[in-house]
Amino acid sequence: MGNDGGSIPRRNEMVKEKKKDEKADRKNQAIAQNYFCALSKLPLQEPVVGDELGRLYNRQAVLEYLLDRTVYGDGHSICDIQSLKDVKTLNLTPNPSKKSSSLGQPAAQFVCPITMKEMNGNSGFEFIWSCGCAFSAQARRELPDSATCIVCDQAFVDKDVVPINSIDTEVLDLLRERRLERRRDREEKRAKAKSKARNGKRKNEDGTDEKRADKPDLKSSKVQKTTA
Ligand SMILES: [Zn+2]
Numbered sequence: 001m002g003n004d005g006g007s008i009p010r011r012n013e014m015v016k017e018k019k020k021d022e023k024a025d026r027k028n029q030a031i032a033q034n035y036f037c038a039l040s041k042l043p044l045q046e047p048v049v050g051d052e053l054g055r056l057y058n059r060q061a062v063l064e065y066l067l068d069r070t071v072y073g074d075g076h077s078i079c080d081i082q083s084l085k086d087v088k089t090l091n092l093t094p095n096p097s098k099k100s101s102s103l104g105q106p107a108a109q110f111v112c113p114i115t116m117k118e119m120n121g122n123s124g125f126e127f128i129w130s131c132g133c134a135f136s137a138q139a140r141r142e143l144p145d146s147a148t149c150i151v152c153d154q155a156f157v158d159k160d161v162v163p164i165n166s167i168d169t170e171v172l173d174l175l176r177e178r179r180l181e182r183r184r185d186r187e188e189k190r191a192k193a194k195s196k197a198r199n200g201k202r203k204n205e206d207g208t209d210e211k212r213a214d215k216p217d218l219k220s221s222k223v224q225k226t227t228a
Contacts, residue, residue: 026167031121033165034108037061038079039072044109046094049087050127050134051079052179053172054164062087080179085186091133091151092119113151114139125164130156134164 033056037044040061047059055078062081064071072078081087093113100106108118112125112135119125124137133151140161143150159178163171 027121030165030167031105034119034121034125035106039065039075046092048090048092050090050132050162050164051081051087052129052162052182053175054127054162054166055079056090056164057081057087059087059089086179088127088129088132090127091131093134095119110134112136112139114143119164121165124166126161127164128154128156129160129162130154137163 035043037048037058038055039057042058042061044056045058045060049057049059049062051057057079061072062084065075065079065081066083069075092110095108095111095118098107105120105122108120110119111117112119115136115138117123117136117138119134119136125134126137126140127134128149131149131152131154133149135150139150148155159181162175166172166175
């Protein structure tokens, strides 16, 4: 039975093999992610949106998910989309060719508008969070001016660049950090706008006395004392 006369595989060799398999699995998964919506698992179909971790979804699926978080079963473990603010509608370039690759991989739905490389998971693609344009990482590297989008010319900053379907854990950690930062910024802006609106309302209600709410309300504290 087994290993007759052969050498017994050493533990570290087996671990190495397992790691190789896991890496190949992750790579295959990454390729599939460029063809299918991460939520509905249906083929990507425009309008396509990207989240802050670079995952792709059909916009329709995200809308359905926001209405009913159980519609795709494990939705909450796939994504952390709380509103449409957590996704960006992408400006993708449809692939003019429908030919499969020599390796039998189906033709990608989208290509890089600069290099015409297919978005099939074999090479890095990115999109810009501020404008939504998507292209190959190679196109951006080869063009000298990275301060404006190479498709729509809109200005962007480095942290707006979102690699699509990255499997690099360090990259994903960085993207999570940026997502947290954006959410914090949004929260701060909302709180500021709210307090501004409240102050404006107070001014309208009783002229110029903005600080009134900060002073103790004598009437109500008296009432409280007598009822206590
Ligand atoms: Zn753009």
